Amino acid sequence: MATGLTVNGEAVEARSDPDTPLLYVLRDELGLNGAKYGCGLGQCGSCTVMVDGEAVLSCLMPLLTVEGREVTTVEGLGTLEEPGPMQRAFIAENAAQCGYCIPGMMMRAQATLTANPDAKEVEIRQALEYNLCRCGTHMRILRAIRRAQDEMRNATEEA
Template identity: 60%
Template structure:
């Protein structure tokens, strides 16, 4: 039995300890924000936060989750009340097909949890392992900058 928290809710599972977290989230917990892209940690569409850090869920076995905190895209906000990063992506119309966007949002959220006021180089580094096949990189970067850059005259980012 492995016990951990997902989006603030305690989860106990007897799933195969070698099963990737991605499958547990999608198949057993009906949390479909994280997407199956490549299955080998090279695209980022499966990213979730684990203890506040962006992590590729296709590579993380259930056995490694004991006592940890997992936050998925669903845990950041909802359609009628998106989180700050989600709202920035909506405002910048960052999605085309949208398949990579959950992982991109998680990457920016994880960066903000580790570095409250990152600059463009840190944002680019956080997004670097994430692939977007549609080519909306400029919009994605603008969305990340929107949420991480303080408005003129403000002291803190717009979180």
């Protein structure tokens, strides 16, 4: 049985068992390795992706629950040749150290700013509480998110 969904703007049919966590489908079946396996319990945020614009923990989300929905992974934010605003900001601020938590951080930040382009720092910090990082780049991560927020706001104003 195939499960139809849209991943990073492309219609796909996943062949995995409907109870398979979305994280495994993304990584093992679709070859999208941006979302990371951290704890497998929904406690670290490394597996964060967006479903219909909302940040979710893909290790806890069965494939069946995303049928017909739009899934966005960090790979969907831009490309190596043309990174998106969030990716550019993380690069510019040198916000990644080990890089393990960063895709989840980016996705949660992207969902937060998409829902509220004018999010205050306290709201951004609250959103990121779901994502753990041991590297100590928290201040650079916050600067990167604010930089992306400014770029995204400016792009909207210019459009």
